[in-house]
Structure formats: structure tokens, C-alpha cells
Amino acid sequence: MSATTACTPATFEQTFERIRTQMARVVIGQEELVFGLLVAALAGGHVLVEGAPGLGKTLVARAFARVSGASFKRVQFTPDLMPSDITGSSIHDRRASDAGAAFTFVPGPIFCQLLLADEINRAPAKTQSALLEAMQDRQVTVDGTSRPLPAPFIVVATQNPVESQGTYPLPEAQLDRFLVKLTVADPPREVEHRIVRSHALGFDPTDLSALETVTTPTELLSMYALASSVRVDESIIAYVVELARKTREDRAIELGASPRASIAMMKAAQVVAASAGRSFVTPDDVKPMAKAVLRHRIMLHPDAELQGITADERIDDILRALPVPRAVNPEASAAEGQATA
Incomplete structure (x- = not known):
């Protein structure tokens, strides 16, 4: 290029x-x-x-x-x-x-x-x-x-x-x-x-x-x-926001991730999607960078640290428990809409 x-x-x-x-x-x-x-x-x-x-x-x-x-x-x-x-x-x-x-x-x-x-x-x-x-x-x-x-x-x-x-x-x-x-x-x-x-x-x-x-x-x-122009569907935004909010509700975490973490996850997911040649984000674009974006933004409770729990383990648990939205391909949806019309 x-x-x-x-x-x-x-x-x-x-x-x-x-x-x-x-x-x-x-x-x-x-x-x-x-x-x-x-x-x-x-x-x-x-x-x-x-x-x-x-x-x-x-x-x-x-x-x-x-x-x-x-x-x-x-x-x-x-x-x-x-x-x-x-x-x-x-x-x-x-x-x-x-x-x-x-x-x-x-x-x-x-x-x-x-x-x-x-x-x-x-x-x-x-x-x-x-x-x-x-x-x-x-x-x-x-x-x-x-x-x-x-x-x-x-x-x-x-x-x-x-x-x-x-x-x-x-x-x-x-x-x-x-x-x-x-x-x-x-x-x-x-x-x-x-x-x-x-x-x-x-x-x-x-x-x-x-x-x-x-x-x-x-x-x-x-x-x-x-x-920055890669499309992020509303369901993906909701998924990212919920992921960050779950860190604030987790009992093992004393200080959860801020809204800046949600923005960072979205931006990282956009780059991951673009690196795969896509113009839209899927849930699988969020997961690879979730721990890297969140691990330094959360503070564990002292009791959790004494038990040997790590930030990465808590993030993995949250990712597993959080429902994953259905991947939406806006290009396919647009083509389907045109065909129906």
C-alpha cells in the first residue's frame, strides 16, 4: 500500500x-x-x-x-x-x-x-x-x-x-x-x-x-x-459494555473496568476485524484482546489474591458466562434486503 x-x-x-x-x-x-x-x-x-x-x-x-x-x-x-x-x-x-x-x-x-x-x-x-x-x-x-x-x-x-x-x-x-x-x-x-x-x-x-x-x-x-470505520453492530456494543460492567459486579474484583475499557475493547475489535479483511466486527473479534484490555484495569479483592486468583482467570470466567450475541454480517443483510425488495 x-x-x-x-x-x-x-x-x-x-x-x-x-x-x-x-x-x-x-x-x-x-x-x-x-x-x-x-x-x-x-x-x-x-x-x-x-x-x-x-x-x-x-x-x-x-x-x-x-x-x-x-x-x-x-x-x-x-x-x-x-x-x-x-x-x-x-x-x-x-x-x-x-x-x-x-x-x-x-x-x-x-x-x-x-x-x-x-x-x-x-x-x-x-x-x-x-x-x-x-x-x-x-x-x-x-x-x-x-x-x-x-x-x-x-x-x-x-x-x-x-x-x-x-x-x-x-x-x-x-x-x-x-x-x-x-x-x-x-x-x-x-x-x-x-x-x-x-x-x-x-x-x-x-x-x-x-x-x-x-x-x-x-x-x-x-x-x-x-x-475506525469498521462497522460495530449494536449487539456487539452491548456485548462489550456488558463485559466491562460484569467486572464491576464480580465479587472477586474490588475495582472494575471503566467505560474507557469498553471503548478500548471496541477499538481493538475493529482492528482485529480489519486484520482479517472484514468491514464489520463479530464477537470473535472481541475475545482475543479482552484480557489484554482489561487485566490492568481491574483490582482484585485481597481475599481473592490470597486464594491465588488472577485477573486473567476472572476475565476468562466472565467471558465464559456472558451470552455471546449472534454474529451479524451487515453486507449479507443488505444484500438479503435488496433481494427481498
Whole structure:
């Protein structure tokens, strides 16, 4: 799909698959991680990736930047990281002072299209909050001046679920800004064997020049627009809303998902449908991303946590108990209506 070609369900499906195929060349055995990142990015959202060190969290972000042609910056979050280290700051310019402009704004690394916030939970709350405006409004305000960020703007943040010393848990308000939370588990034995073999054959994770750039940021925006136009039937909207509301009624859940979660599930389902070349959403498009959208937005009761219950298990139980609406194909319905007329 070129920059001058309009995005259609067919071209969306083809480009989505080409991106996924290219990324799979270096991100081995992490199909769910790659799929989830692509869905979130094309839904206009941000991604939180949780997993132990050495599982490819950083690599998947770098690979997506390479394949999509997006400008990329990485920030290593540390306890001494200041907000200005991310957003940028105004510095005194001696030469400019003669012309009446004594301060010049120097943009920080956040002025890119794909920002990797590595180990985001190691930075203090003040620095984490510097991302809130950027993630929500796609702009940063420094010295009273708001500056727009490049489009698209996607934050991929990583965190380690094991270490607690020297970390600052993300507040609920910031967690809610992430469209999905993806978890990365240890690979099976055969997948780990493939990974080690690729390194034995000379694979260098710092050099991704062999990956083909199959799209552009402009095309990503066209794909986002196409996904946003995918039709969502009233029965699907009711299903999504009920799914979110059930998390607020579940006895094991102390804090359920907000309406923002319902919107996120709908947007993710639209991308899943478009990736299959369809112009309408079915219930099966909602289910694959439900846990990724909901798991970081719910808080379990302490009693449930003591029993070893996890957020994913509760979401699975809700999905199984919730009646699934009958899939509606609006194209077939329209054709049937014309035939009847």
C-alpha cells in the first residue's frame, strides 16, 4: 500500500500480515506479543509490556519501529530521571537574547513517533506523570507552551513483574492510559532452542537492518482511519459494555473496568476485524484482546489474591458466562434486503 493508495480492508489485511511476518523474523515465538502490539498501535493506543528480563520486550518495540518506518527513541527509566529529561526544556541562548528571545526550547526524546519507556516503574511518580498529558492529548506543555507530538505517537512501556525494590507502581490513572497490557512468559523449550540457534548463526539484536520497512507512518494513520470505520453492530456494543460492567459486579474484583475499557475493547475489535479483511466486527473479534484490555484495569479483592486468583482467570470466567450475541454480517443483510425488495 503506497502513500497515495487509499486503505481498504484487503490492503489493511495484507499490510498487517506483512508487518507481522517481518517482525516474526527477529521476535521468535512471541506471536501474541507481536499481534497485541500491532492491534494496539493501529487502534491509536499505547502498550504496557510486562515480563522478566531477556524475553524480547525491547526487541519487539525496536522491530516495529524498523518495519513501520516510525521515528524511534528509547528512554531508560531510573529513580533519578527528571520530567525534563523526557519532555525537553528551555535553555538560555546567548545569541538569541540579542534578538529578544533569551530561551530556546530543546525537545526531549518524547518528540518521536514510537517511544520506548524501558522499565517505566523505576521512575518516580513525578516523572511518570510527565507521560500522562503526552499519552492522552498527544502534546506536552513546557513553560506554559503546549507543543504537539508527531503523528502517530505510540508509547511502548516495559516493566519487570518480579522486582519490587527500587520501583514505583504505576497509578491507576496512568495504567488506564494504556490501551493494552501484554504479558510475556518464558518460551517453550523448542522456541528457546530456535532463539539460541539464531544467535549462534550470527543474529545481532542491535542490528535490524535486515528487516524490510513495509509501511510508513502516513500509511499507519490511513490504517488507523480504516479500522475506525469498521462497522460495530449494536449487539456487539452491548456485548462489550456488558463485559466491562460484569467486572464491576464480580465479587472477586474490588475495582472494575471503566467505560474507557469498553471503548478500548471496541477499538481493538475493529482492528482485529480489519486484520482479517472484514468491514464489520463479530464477537470473535472481541475475545482475543479482552484480557489484554482489561487485566490492568481491574483490582482484585485481597481475599481473592490470597486464594491465588488472577485477573486473567476472572476475565476468562466472565467471558465464559456472558451470552455471546449472534454474529451479524451487515453486507449479507443488505444484500438479503435488496433481494427481498
